[in-house]
Amino acid sequence: MRFSAPFLSVVATYLAVGVQANPVASPEVNITARTTYFSGLATYYNPNGNYGACGARMQNSDFIVALSPAHYHNGAHCWQHLNVNYESKDIDVTIGDLCAECTTEGIRLSSGAFSALAPLSAEIISVVWNFE
Template identity: 55%
Template sequence: MVAAYSGDATYYYTGLGACGAESKDTDYIVALSTELYDNGAHCWQHLTVTYEGKSIDVTVVDECEGCSTYDIDLSPSAFSALAPESAGRIPVQWTYA
């Protein structure tokens, strides 16, 4: 069974991520908390993120220094696939895909 995590999702404007690649706001990407980023141990892994019955696939490309352990920071397009940006912060479930 795959472990599911609960946390809040926010969004950030992308650029050069901690995994070393340049990303665009239209990419479906995610930043993990510093604790889970673990010096890049999860770079390029995929997560399935679910909110109110909608699920998306995102790729780990960055570290979120301000995130609590299970919180994630999504690109604007990935966040918008789940909720309007005006929501700002939403409670999500996520798993490593």
């Protein structure tokens, strides 16, 4: 296949500009359009200094979350962060454990994280969460 010299010149210029360009995020860019949000029930537990499924000791006061097997993916998400929202309150939690009995979209928060959203007496709350 043969290409004309002007065509090759345009392609070369395009590639050179593309390689040198430095993308800069604009404050007007809506990156949440690419984020998947999950709705589910959140419960809480007390890690009490025990090891979580990701291999580290966790305290009740740590902002830790345990994911369902569907999202835990055999530990592939260990130490990543989630944003959890409940009634206009947002918290950042770290994935440190597996919740084998959680529904697919359900999560289990450490008691410290849960109490930042609602009183522990609520026991179960409906949350929206996403991977950060």
